[in-house]
Amino acid sequence: xxxxxxxxxxxxxxxxxxxxxxxxxxxxxxxxxxxxxxxxxxxxxxxxxxxxxxxxxxxxxxxxxxxxxxxxxxxxxxxxxxxxxxxxxxxxxxxxxxxxxxxxxxxxxxxxxxxxxxxxxxxxxxxxxxxxxxxxxxxxxxxxxxxxxxxxxxxxxxxxxxxxxxxxxxxxxxxxxxxxxxxxxxxxxxxxxxxxxxxxxxxxxxxxxxxxxxxxxxxxxxxxxxxxxxxxxxxxxxxxxxxxxxxxxxxxxxxxxxxxxxxxxxxxxxxxxxxxxxxxxxxxxxxxxxxxxxxxxxxxxxxxxxxxxxxxxxxxxxxxxxxxxxxxxxxxxxxxxxxxxxxxxxxxxxxxx
Numbered sequence: 001x002x003x004x005x006x007x008x009x010x011x012x013x014x015x016x017x018x019x020x021x022x023x024x025x026x027x028x029x030x031x032x033x034x035x036x037x038x039x040x041x042x043x044x045x046x047x048x049x050x051x052x053x054x055x056x057x058x059x060x061x062x063x064x065x066x067x068x069x070x071x072x073x074x075x076x077x078x079x080x081x082x083x084x085x086x087x088x089x090x091x092x093x094x095x096x097x098x099x100x101x102x103x104x105x106x107x108x109x110x111x112x113x114x115x116x117x118x119x120x121x122x123x124x125x126x127x128x129x130x131x132x133x134x135x136x137x138x139x140x141x142x143x144x145x146x147x148x149x150x151x152x153x154x155x156x157x158x159x160x161x162x163x164x165x166x167x168x169x170x171x172x173x174x175x176x177x178x179x180x181x182x183x184x185x186x187x188x189x190x191x192x193x194x195x196x197x198x199x200x201x202x203x204x205x206x207x208x209x210x211x212x213x214x215x216x217x218x219x220x221x222x223x224x225x226x227x228x229x230x231x232x233x234x235x236x237x238x239x240x241x242x243x244x245x246x247x248x249x250x251x252x253x254x255x256x257x258x259x260x261x262x263x264x265x266x267x268x269x270x271x272x273x274x275x276x277x278x279x280x281x282x283x284x285x286x287x288x289x290x291x292x293x294x295x296x297x298x299x300x301x302x303x304x305x306x307x308x309x310x311x312x313x314x315x316x317x318x319x320x321x322x323x324x325x326x327x328x329x330x331x332x333x334x335x336x337x338x339x340x341x342x343x344x345x346x347x348x349x350x351x352x353x
Contacts, residue, residue: 006031007081008298008305010314011048011062011340019337020312024048024062026081027314029343034303034316036333043083045073050098050296051342053077055105059086059127060342063096063110070096072110072121074129079346087128091119092135102158107133107183109156109163116151118165118176122183133183140170143196144217154201154216164191168199168216175230191232192224202251207258208278210235214263219247221263221274221281239281242268251296253304260284260324264294264306271297271306271317273325285325290315290332298341303329307338314338 006029013019023044028037048062058077064070070091075083093112100109101123108121108129116138121129142148152169158178163185165174173192176185192213194200199217206212211224211232221239224232241249247267254261254276261274261281269289274281291308294315298305304317304326314335317326 007344008036009042009051009060009081009342009344010307010335010338011051011342012307012335013049013065013309013337013339014047017047017049017065019047021047021336021338024051024060024075024083025335029300031301034300034318034329036305036314036316038333038335039081042081043075043085045085048073049339051340052099052101053342053344054101054123054127055103057105057127060344061099061101061108061129063091063099064088065095065097067094067114070094070112072096072099072108072119072129074127077344081344089121089129089131092132093117093119097153098155100156100158102178103160104180106180107158107178109158111153111156111165113152113154116153116167116169118153118156118163118185120178120183120185134185136176136185136187138165138167138170138174140167140172142169142171142199144199147199147217148197155203157203162188164203166200166203166213168201171196171198171200173200173203173211173213173232189229189231191230194222198222201249204252204254204261206254206261206276207256210278212252212254212261212281214241214249214252216248216250219249221249221252221261223281236280239274239283241265241272242270243286244268250294253297253299255299255324262297262299262304262326264289264297266293266295269294269308271304271326275324284323287317287326287328290328295338296340298343300343305341307335307341308332309337309339312336312338314341
């Protein structure tokens with residue numbers, strides 16, 4: 001891979017989850033034009049629905065979103081993007097949906113969606129995950145009977161010694177303390193207590209310290225700030241993420257300069273662009289994704305890339321630097337049942353998860 005080249009890995013669903021993918025796919029990204037070129041399947045692994053990477057080492061980690069016996073897989077990444085299996089560990093739960101690595105690269109955290117738990121894996125100096133050091137079970141439920149009968153951990157976000165856990169089932173963003181020596185989690189009071197039926201899915205911090213929470217069930221965006229006791233208080237109103245129709249928001253991004261927030265809308269099949277002034281998030285535009293069921297997206301410079309799970313495609317947008325609004329660039333590229341994108345550079349850039 002040349003010094004100006006970048007790779008993008010694509011995770012998705014394979015046949016075990018009703019998908020058409022074969023594993024983790026490798027794309028080449030042209031940094032000048034933003035164009036993505038498919039290079040082929042990098043490795044075959046079951047339903048690698050979410051990906052992340054080691055902060056400094058060429059190691060990629062993937063959840064294997066299996067219903068009863070979920071696993072997490074680690075792979076070494078060659079300069080040409082080839083993946084070599086390194087380790088596979090059971091997550092202790094069903095349908096692991098998200099994973100993240102602590103800033104000190106000593107622990108890997110996995111959110112088990114179906115069984116509502118968070119698994120912790122110590123990482124050695126080479127980035128290899130050891131056996132689980134802990135499995136934290138969440139508790140609680142919500143008013144949406146078919147989706148909130150119990151906890152559903154949807155995202156883990158390491159934050160210094162704490163970990164935030166978005167729980168769709170209990171309408172909470174939990175906070176837990178991670179012991180760096182033992183690798184065990186201790187539950188603390190919830191960071192966010194959302195309105196019943198919100199279904200927190202993903203969270204992101206803005207550069208000015210606000211925490212954005214996107215509700216998959218409520219179809220809304222809220223923002224929160226520290227309340228002084230470790231919890232967060234809602235710092236404004238609530239913003240609907242689409243103009244009309246049934247909607248299940250998925251991913252949320254904050255532009256690095258903090259001026260704009262993006263939410264992917266499944267159902268409406270749009271990207272909502274919110275202007276952020278530090279106090280309010282105002283819907284500035286809603287842009288069709290050119291596909292069906294936008295599951296995940298990443299922002300790389302002026303380009304926004306979106307996976308359209310049901311229409312089996314990845315859409316490329318160029319984002320206007322002043323207005324923040326994305327405009328489609330070219331036609332969506334075919335990609336079987338894509339659910340996640342991970343940018344990869346030889347410099348070791350880690351995209352936010």
